[in-house]
Amino acid sequence: MPNHPNPITVIRLGYRVGRDPRINTHLGLVSRALGADEFLVSGDKNNKMFETIEQVTKTFGGTFKTNHLDAPLKWIRKYKSEEIEGGFNGTVVHLTMYGEDYRKVVNDIPKNKPLAIIVGGAKVPASIYRMSDYNVSVGNQPHSEVAALALFLDKLQNGNSIDQKFSNPKLEIIPDLERKNVIDHSKEEEE
Numbered sequence: 001m002p003n004h005p006n007p008i009t010v011i012r013l014g015y016r017v018g019r020d021p022r023i024n025t026h027l028g029l030v031s032r033a034l035g036a037d038e039f040l041v042s043g044d045k046n047n048k049m050f051e052t053i054e055q056v057t058k059t060f061g062g063t064f065k066t067n068h069l070d071a072p073l074k075w076i077r078k079y080k081s082e083e084i085e086g087g088f089n090g091t092v093v094h095l096t097m098y099g100e101d102y103r104k105v106v107n108d109i110p111k112n113k114p115l116a117i118i119v120g121g122a123k124v125p126a127s128i129y130r131m132s133d134y135n136v137s138v139g140n141q142p143h144s145e146v147a148a149l150a151l152f153l154d155k156l157q158n159g160n161s162i163d164q165k166f167s168n169p170k171l172e173i174i175p176d177l178e179r180k181n182v183i184d185h186s187k188e189e190e191e
């Protein structure tokens with residue numbers, strides 16, 4: 001089974017309208033395709049971005065959720081807690097080039113708890129570093145949040161992150177070197 005046995009939430013901190021909207025959409029699409037269950041974005045609201053991701057889910061299946069996050073610090077506190085009502089006793093990983101090597105940390109992450117993965121924005125507050133259970137680097141060079149997320153999700157699932165199953169797809173792509181081979185399940189329903 002490729003997926004982490006418990007739900008995975010990806011959080012993008014501090015989105016600003018007009019700044020790299022495609023990067024944000026790609027974070028959502030990579031989260032979905034590589035095994036996360038939910039994508040939350042703090043900062044400015046951008047419904048168009050959520051619609052794009054939700055449209056992909058409608059077309060290609062699965063139960064991936066997207067949402068805006070008003071108060072990330074409050075959310076993280078609750079997510080980590082067992083005592084606060086609605087808390088998840090979850091683990092929080094923060095992706096940062098200043099962190100510990102992801103190849104080492106990934107083995108320490110509990111499999112029996114939900115997992116939140118935080119991806120930074122322009123400036124990440126010090127409290128995020130403090131509140132995270134693990135500050136994790138994917139190499140110690142600055143690069144892309146999308147690349148860092150993809151590599152981390154893949155390592156977390158032993159290199160099998162692309163082997164997800166998506167329930168009730170309308171369209172299903174069948175690998176074919178000769179032609180575009182796409183099964184349109186919505187046509188089957190009409191028949």
Ligand code: SAM
Binds near residue numbers: 121124139146148
């Ligand atoms: N100035 C930001 C900072 O202080 O972290 C860096 C912005 S960077 C483009 C945006 C996000 O990409 C970071 O917050 C981090 O989540 C992710 N990222 C970039 N390089 C990374 C690396 N080498 N390892 C882990 N995450 C990385």
